[in-house]
Amino acid sequence: MKIKLILIIISVSLLGCKKKIDEPAPTNSEHMYFPHTNASDWETKSISSLGWKQNAVEDLKKYLAEKNSKSFMILVNGRIVLEEYFNGHTKDATWEWNSAGKTLVSAATGIAQQENLLNLNDAVSQYLGTGWTSEPLVKENLISVKHLLTMTSGLDESSELVDKSKLTYVADAGNRWAYANVFQKLMDVVSAASKQSFEAYFNTKIKNKLGMDGFWKDGFIFKIYNSNTRSMARFGLLALNKGKWNNEQILNETFFSESTNTSQNINPSYGYLWWLNGKGSHMIPGSQSIFQGSLVTNAPGDMYAAMGASDQRVYVIPSQSMVIVRMGNASDPANPSFAVSGFDNALWQKINAVIN
Template sequence: MRLLFFLLTSFLLLSCKEEENPDNKPVELYFPPISGTNWETLDPVDLNWNMDELEKLKRLLEENGTRGFILLKGGRIVVEEYYGKRLTGNLDFDQNSLWYWASAGKTLTATLIGMAQNEGYLDLSEPSSDYLGQGWTSMSGEQEKNISIWHHLTMTSGLDDGVGDKDDFSPSNLQYLAEPGNRWAYHNAPYTLLDRVIETSTGRDFSDYFDQKLATKIGMTGSWQRLGYNHVFFSNARSMARFGLLILANGDWAGEPVIKDKTFLNHMINTSQNLNESYGYLWWLNGKSSFMVPSLQIRFPGSFAPNAPMDMVCGLGKDGQYVCVVPSMDLVLVRMGLSPDQSLVPFMFLDDIWKILKNIIPSP
């Protein structure tokens, strides 16, 4: 019933227009030092934020299993809250605690693919079999060659996501269902194989390439871990916020280009295909006229988070792992924690956050 209400709300708010910087002026962003814990802050009182509503938001977060929550404004921390206990031990969750990104980490992989392409190691139009080898699926070699790296990035491989284990990337579990590019389906297995594409094309270990090209450039800490078939990134909340700030800054960090291919970056955070308007290169895009959800071949009208700004782009993961970037507000939102509603990609809780947040931050 809650999902039905959410979808109806999305439909009713279809006419919402995209928010923009009214003066169209570049905003001077702050970047925290690469190392250490120093990070400039802003007092929400000085920003004229509604403090009563902010307390309401904090209660919502705590009551729904949140462990870490950060709001950056122009790169500076305005809100940083931690709740509850770690999964192991009796220590309180704090700014040093590690948590899983789940599928929000897909955005990191997409970024690495763009970096590898910029360095000439691969091309999105190439068959992924050039790097995965023949026989990476149960299909014929000719069918495999029709699947490009771009299809992996856009969830349009055409491989059957109705198999028993959507995470299993064993060849026997990767079966033909549709021609590549003709069907959008949220399918973890083809995504996870992008790790191997990166390793084969660059000749580097995935984690080493990630650390060298991205993490050390912006001061991220954390590690990639294998959980079953999945490759999951673990970090503290501030590292997630750093990545969001990098995207807010158009791929630059303190004036230094980290994501050098701005064309790729633009494609990554905009509609990538005409099947699911709300999906880029492994990023979720708000403010589109329709969206699809995992496991369903239904196109729902409206935005997936109708109460949020229309220009918001997000990495979204299981159990409500969020890294969201809102250029029109110079805002980065990070949430780590336990599942608020048991959905595979918890759109509704993100929208619940924004129902309150839009009453906290004054209109421009």
């Protein structure tokens, strides 16, 4: 009787093992793919292989076209699952990142720190010299590199222009969160610390290593990054892998983790120039109000995002090994947003219909 019982247990165990071997591996167990830096080819993955709903894709594409999109991509484990272009835009055409490019500045700042060129806790004036604002010197010296990364400089955000006359005192650094263009002073900090132009430093440390095609262009207010859609997706893939590209840790993982977690105790939905989903409350550009609940309620709670005016987006969702990119004109031309907008929730409703 005992021998029969043992044989039954062994048989059940072997059947269980066989089932596990025969079952398709979950998405997250698939090895991560990185496109070659000097090639245009890029591995793809079918919607059906992921168990997604093909019949919901057309509705998503129709919505994107109606909302003035130029391009849209979804990567899973680095592979292209969906890549679409609208309204005459093409794979090789460039478009502006707007404030989504803040995350590029954040990454370059982190690399400069890991190379011991700067320290986030240093005063900005240590790199730019005193008198870079119109604040009293004692107040100006309170502003650290980290305050620029976290939007807590305490400087007046009411003007879009960043020149000395507009950089006036509102609060002591670290005591007030306000979305402002003064972040671009980080480009000057990195330039001064590295003793070269910001663009030269960025190209060497990030652009060339990822195989991006972009360039920094002087805008009306500040320099704006322009690239094709796949270059935006490449940066999103770097972010998905916490600063690692293939076998190289380009950006220190510790810094990247700080970048994509709450960076101060005023707006929990903001890191180092990255927007964070799934927090208990959030603030938005142009307001000092605190809104309860998550930034994008229809999106996964672990999502972090690069968000720019006219709905430029890089969504990164670690739990699903996913990167989503949207470029284009404002989804609502009558009410163009600086960063966060209602478009995100509506778009995620369409995305969820495909992936869930």
